[in-house]
Amino acid sequence: MKMIKQQILAIVCAIGVMLPIAGAQAETDKHARNLSASCAACHGTSGHSVGGTPVLAGMDKELFVAQMQAFKSGARPATVMHQHAKGYTDEEFELLGAFFAAQKR
DSSP states (O other), rough: HHHHHHHHHHHHHHHHHHHHHHHHHHHHHHHHHHHHHHHHHHHHHGGEEEOOSSTTTOOOOHHHHHHHHHHHHHHOOOOSSHHHTSSSSSHHHHHHHHHHHHHHH
16 A cells, blocks of 8 residues: 555655646747747748748748858848848757747648
């Protein structure tokens, strides 16, 4: 009986540790989705462009981050992307890169 109580306690503790992590991940996902909303005006909902601008959905995360950093630094020429990129942090580039990489092309 004591062994069963210890096992139940261990399971309850494990769940208690995992819940905040799951909640934090959900908040991160929500933040990334919210950040991507400004991209939708040109690149379509969730990065599914209907033409004229690159498709972001399914793009490799590292490629996305590198391109955004290049826009921000001015190393990559653009009409408006350099201005958009200046409004984001490297952490936000990482979140956006992961969000778009997770979208089906």
